[in-house]
Amino acid sequence: MSRSRSFGAFTAVGLATVAALVLWANSEGRRWQREDLPRLRLLVTRLDLTDLALWTEARYTRHPSQTDLFSAFQDFPAAPEHFPSGSITGPPPALRGTGETSGVRVGRP
């Protein structure tokens, strides 16, 4: 077999492996959506959960969506940052200067 044919065969096997892994992954994703997702969503609804339990070292990493508006220094001014998750989690939308927190208004009623 010529070298170009060997390379063609290698590429074909590689592409077939990638395709097989992608098909397997997508079928696993569909199985999760069919079997686990309804039960997990019920859990979220019953316990009124709002965040993923990924980072437990600080309030603003455990519940990024419920965090204070100035969460980076919430422990005390110039508090040391919790690296690296503090740099992994981006600032919440409310801090991006778009005024996304609902109903904010100026002045006292």
Place this chain on the structure above:
Amino acid sequence: MRRHFRILDFALASLRRRRLKNWAIVAVYAFTVTIVSSVLLLTNAIRQEAALLLVGAPELTVQRVVGGRHAPIAVEVTETIATLPGVVEAQPRYWGYTYDAVTDSTITVIGAGPGSAELEMVEGRLPEHSTECAVGAGVAAMWGAEVGGEVILIDASTTGVLYEVVGTFAAPSDILTNDLVVMTGDEAALFLGLPEGWATDLAVRIANPAEVDTIATKIKRAFPDSRPITRSEVLRTYDAVFHWRSGMMLAMLSGGLIAFAILAWDKATGLSAEERKEIGILKAVGWDTGDVLELKMWEGVVISVTSLLLGLIAALIHVFLLGAPLLTPVLRGWSVLFPELHPVPHIDPYLLVSIAFLTVVPYVAATVAPSWKAAITDPDSVVRG
């Protein structure tokens, strides 16, 4: 056609002559593709998982803000909110944190609402009495707790309180429940030291999603010290955290891309003396410039396609079969209780095409460009250097 295959044959033979150097390039290149693809696949999977799961979250959570910080809210506020048109239900949420000095871990304590005793994701059941609790898999593993066992937790008045474990959360729910201790609502309020009639925040269920923003505005108007957080804001938070522009993606992706740029730059800045000599000889024996460029293009294609395929296969296996062990230490940060990652596969074909385009095209271009300069020079001067 046969001519192209001949040139490809020659390119493969040429790569074979410098096999050590080329295998080293393939190894570095494939590793870079693996890391960049793993980060993209993992964050994309978690982002998708969060988006699908948190659809079950309350349409609105209402906090009270004192001095710019989250403070307890009066439970009686629910009565006013419940009367607003469009509101299906407003319930107090009792939740907070407790620090376990023995294991140096922070645990999330949460009060379960009534009527939630039976859940499929719980082995056993949720607590019905004040002396009972259900724990997440991480907490159970840390304390060696199991259904029927007992755990001692330190409450807000620093008193140890004994609870019977009546349920543990099943492994598929780790990403939601790993660090949870679930108690009855009243017991959670007592444990966390919330004054009677006060809650951590309120969960508001709204029938029509189109009315959420209007109701949030009404709540804000009625209670100026409140901060309503909509479910779409929660979903946007996770979308932002795991977006490619966020901190993690930027840190890891830029590292990988810089490594790749250095590799491509090294190729683009010039040919080795041996490669220049080879081009000169080919020209001298009658190859034209187009043939030389095709030869170099094939060399670039062989290296980049081999690396891309090896890198993609390694990334897919690393993230979805092995649970991303290389990235977990980075994601884990300072967390003591970090869930075992089982990312739910979600592969966007656009993502794979982007990876292929970002890696193959620049490398092939970086291989061909310097060869073009050598190929148009007089063979005699190229060979003599």
